[in-house]
Amino acid sequence: MKQLSLIFFLILLGGSIQAQMPTFLLGTWKQEGKPLFEHWDRNQDGNLKGFSYQVLDGGEMLVSEYLDLSVEGKGLIYKATVLNQNQGKGISFEGSLVGDTYTFVNAKHSFPKVISYQKLGSDSMKVTVSGGEKQFSYKMGKVKNAKLGKEIVEHGANNASMGESYDENLAKSLGADDYGMKNYFLVVLKTGENKTTDKEFINTGFRGHMDNMGKLVKDGKLVVAGPFGKNTDQFRGIFILQNLKDIEEAKAVVDTDPAVKAGLLGYSIYPWYGSAALPMYLPYSEKISKAKP
Structure with a gap:
């Protein structure tokens, strides 16, 4: 609990991070020792969209959650939409930057309450997930020339090339969210x-x-x-x-x-x-x- 209180204090100290999008996230990252990945792209409005996925033994990619980073007002909002949880609704976290660490907090969420990304170098970062007394962290390294399955890119990355085929009227008529x-x-x-x-x-x-x-x-x-x-x-x-x-x-x-x-x-x-x-x-x-x- 002490660490959580410290994180809240650092957030107040860090203040606004408008226009300080963590662009170092762009690309594909792999968790050390595990076939778990995050991929991030920048969309046309300058915000970041990402998704987490696992590579199964047969080479198939299994998406577990979709991620959004956007500037709202003077703050940065991190939204995580975990598949088959929360009835498909995303959970938002308010962000702050202290030093080389971006920290995102939602004190009302059961777990996690805090998610942080610490840039360790151009090709490495540390991710920490915590809530109350529960906490875990892991390192991720950037994957060069990562090849994503076509179905993953089409569904999750939402980059500029995908925007060309997006049919807003059709999406609205079907009641689709941002991920279709x-x-x-x-x-x-x-x-x-x-x-x-x-x-x-x-x-x-x-x-x-x-x-x-x-x-x-x-x-x-x-x-x-x-x-x-x-x-x-x-x-x-x-x-x-x-x-x-x-x-x-x-x-x-x-x-x-x-x-x-x-x-x-x-x-x-x-x-x-x-x-x-x-x-x-x-x-x-x-x-x-x-x-x-």
């Missing part, structure tokens, strides 16, 4: 508690299930639906729902399903963060279906 993503609800359908063997009752329930899915698609609420193969978990299928404000509203939508009402299906719901372009496949789905369910 938005919040959904993933519904896992399970075998229900009603174990009836009445075939007519079962058939009626599942005909209503199929009809209700069609209605939800037309209402703009259901994006994806499909059954699982045979499994030991009694999982029957999934829904991905959109344009709903919270889990309670998602539950109300799922509860309109006749098979759920009849107890033939149960379910669990999870917040899910995915591409806002996902619904764009729907107009083509009927064109490629010979048989109708």
Whole structure:
């Protein structure tokens, strides 16, 4: 806790850092001893955008978070958007510069509360993450001639060449955030508690299930639906729902399903963060279906 108090004191001492963007971050950095990376670019408005990723054993790149550094008023704001956390919302930290260290603080956030980048040299830096009594730090070295996968660059770097293909109107119509993503609800359908063997009752329930899915698609609420193969978990299928404000509203939508009402299906719901372009496949789905369910 003493170190955290000291950091707050240094921030007050450091004051405004307007126009002092940490441009030394530009490029790709690798954590010492681990296949963990950060990549930073400067966009057209002079702000920095970055993303953290891991390189898996097969060479695939797995993005874990997106990062923004922007000047707001007279201060520098660092925003981290961790995938599958905080319902896809970014967490902002206020920054200050003391010596060769940029420190970003959000005292209200559970963890981390403080993130700092210390420039050690032209090709090395130290990153420290802390909150209360919990703290860890690591060194990163700049990677020369780093080759990023095309899908990572297109989705995360948001550099000038990407800006040429950005369609602002389309992004707004789809409800996309700055990374082309938005919040959904993933519904896992399970075998229900009603174990009836009445075939007519079962058939009626599942005909209503199929009809209700069609209605939800037309209402703009259901994006994806499909059954699982045979499994030991009694999982029957999934829904991905959109344009709903919270889990309670998602539950109300799922509860309109006749098979759920009849107890033939149960379910669990999870917040899910995915591409806002996902619904764009729907107009083509009927064109490629010979048989109708």
